[in-house]
Amino acid sequence: MRLIQCEHHGRIHAARVESDREVRLLDSDTYTLARRAISAGQSLAAAVQAALTETRLDYQRLVDEKRLLPPLTHPDPAHCLVTGTGLTHLGSADTRSAMHAKAQAAESELTDSMRMFKLGVEGGKPAAGSVGAQPEWFYKGDGSCVVAPETEIPVPPFAEDAGEEPELAGLYVIGDDGQPWRVGYTIGNEFSDHVTERFNYLWLAHSKLRACSFGPELLIGELPKHLEGTSRIVRGNETVWEKPFLTGEANMAHSLANLEHHHFKYPGFRRAGDVHVHFFGTATLSFADGVQTRDGDRFEIALSEFGRPLRNPLRFEADKPAIEVKSL
Numbered sequence: 206m207r208l209i210q211c212e213h214h215g216r217i218h219a220a221r222v223e224s225d226r227e228v229r230l231l232d233s234d235t236y237t238l239a240r241r242a243i244s245a246g247q248s249l250a251a252a253v254q255a256a257l258t259e260t261r262l263d264y265q266r267l268v269d270e271k272r273l274l275p276p277l278t279h280p281d282p283a284h285c286l287v288t289g290t291g292l293t294h295l296g297s298a299d300t301r302s303a304m305h306a307k308a309q310a311a312e313s314e315l316t317d318s319m320r321m322f323k324l325g326v327e328g329g330k331p332a333a334g335s336v337g338a339q340p341e342w343f344y345k346g347d348g349s350c351v352v353a354p355e356t357e358i359p360v361p362p363f364a365e366d367a368g369e370e371p372e373l374a375g376l377y378v379i380g381d382d383g384q385p386w387r388v389g390y391t392i393g394n395e396f397s398d399h400v401t402e403r404f405n406y407l408w409l410a411h412s413k414l415r416a417c418s419f420g421p422e423l424l425i426g427e428l429p430k431h432l433e434g435t436s437r438i439v440r441g442n443e444t445v446w447e448k449p450f451l452t453g454e455a456n457m458a459h460s461l462a463n464l465e466h467h468h469f470k471y472p473g474f475r476r477a478g479d480v481h482v483h484f485f486g487t488a489t490l491s492f493a494d495g496v497q498t499r500d501g502d503r504f505e506i507a508l509s510e511f512g513r514p515l516r517n518p519l520r521f522e523a524d525k526p527a528i529e530v531k532s533l
Contacts, residue, residue: 206250207422207512208389210235210274211267213260217274220262221253222422222512228267230260235277235423236480239378239388249388249425264513273354276391276423277376279480282348287417288468289372289395289484291341292322293329293459294452317406322458329459337463343413345395350414351482354421357520358396358504364415365400367519368492370484371436371506373428373452374419375465377481385469385481390428392506392515393419395484399492419482422512431455434508438491438498446496450489452508461485 207222208231219235220228231238233256242252267273279285315323324338331337352358360367374393378386395417402412430453437447454460468483469475491498500521507514 206253206425208235208253208276208425209267209421209423210276210278211262212272212274213262217278219253219256219276221257222264223261224264225513226264228262228264230258230262231256232258235388236279236378239277239386240478243378243380243386253425268355268513271353271355273421275351275353275418276420277378277388277480277482278351279348279478282351284476284478285348285351285480285482286474287345287347287350287482287484289343289345289374289413289486290459290464290468291343291486292318292325293340293464293486294457294488295326325458329457329463330454331460331463336466337459339467340459340464342467343409345413345415345417345484348480350416352416352418352517354418354515354517356418356517358394358416358418358517360500360519360521361415362522362524364398365404366398366492367498367521368397368399368490368496369436369438369498369504369506370395370397370487371434371450371489372487373432373485375461375481375483375485376419376423377469377483379475379477379479379481381477383472383475383477385465385475387465389423389425390511391419391423392434392508392511393417393482393484394504394506394515394517395487399490417484418515418517420515424511428461429453429510432508432510434506436489436491436507437505438496439503439505440499440501445502446491446494448489448491448494450487452485452487456488457485 217234219231328338398412432453
């Protein structure tokens with residue numbers, strides 16, 4: 206089952222995807238449905254079935270009219286936390302190490318990225334009930350950094366780069382008792398500033414404080430272990446870069462359960478009612494192939510199991526004056 210969210214008559218509604226042409230409206234948004242399911246002790250699929258209306262909408266018209274929304278949102282964006290993990294995918298260390306290449310005294314001397322990746326390979330998939338290696342973790346922002354599918358990703362004037370990161374993302378709602386509940390999975394464009402990151406790895410935190418997008422569809426239920434997708438950049442009518450990417454646990458050094466544990470082990474991330482969007486990493490970047498994006502370029506990330514691809518054009522913002530803090 207796959208869901209979207211859209212604007213309909215001035216309200217946010219979830220809708221079940223019936224086909225690539227049609228969606229069926231539900232009586233509320235995804236967040237309300239998830240809270241309803243948690244309260245009733247039922248699955249989200251059962252809550253969706255009970256919330257179906259007779260209203261059917263044209264999927265393409267929602268796209269054309271820019272009425273698509275991220276498939277899970279919180280009524281207050283400050284209560285949506287957007288985070289992620291890196292160096293989780295087999296092959297991701299090679300990409301990262303190439304970005305951070307430096308002269309080494311001996312071949313046996315590993316970069317920090319390779320050490321982190323090695324930890325994941327050796328201990329990222331622990332036995333059930335055990336805790337595995339801690340992954341790299343980063344913070345992107347609250348819900349205000351999320352842009353809807355089909356809408357522009359802003360590039361701040363201080364950015365050195367504007368690069369896509371095609372990833373899976375997990376979407377979560379925290380119950381009233383602090384229990385994290387996974388609502389489902391979605392396609393994500395984690396979007397980062399790789400030039401800033403490459404200059405000095407201690408600037409990784411700065412490079413991640415950018416906008417992002419995910420959706421348009423939310424996959425409910427089990428995630429396939431092996432997923433093959435395509436990431437591309439379209440400039441005008443021309444595809445200037447395209448590459449397949451692999452994801453899913455079969456292609457990862459860490460299990461999803463291990464990544465989830467190391468995120469939600471912090472009490473501050475188990476605050477009742479909050480929404481979490483957690484990106485699971487990638488090994489495929491156009492930046493690694495020397496691509497430099499431009500204003501108006503469109504990212505397209507596709508995984509067939511998730512229905513319609515995630516598409517977002519870029520918008521480079523004009524320069525702004527330096528921020529001045531005033532004394533009270």
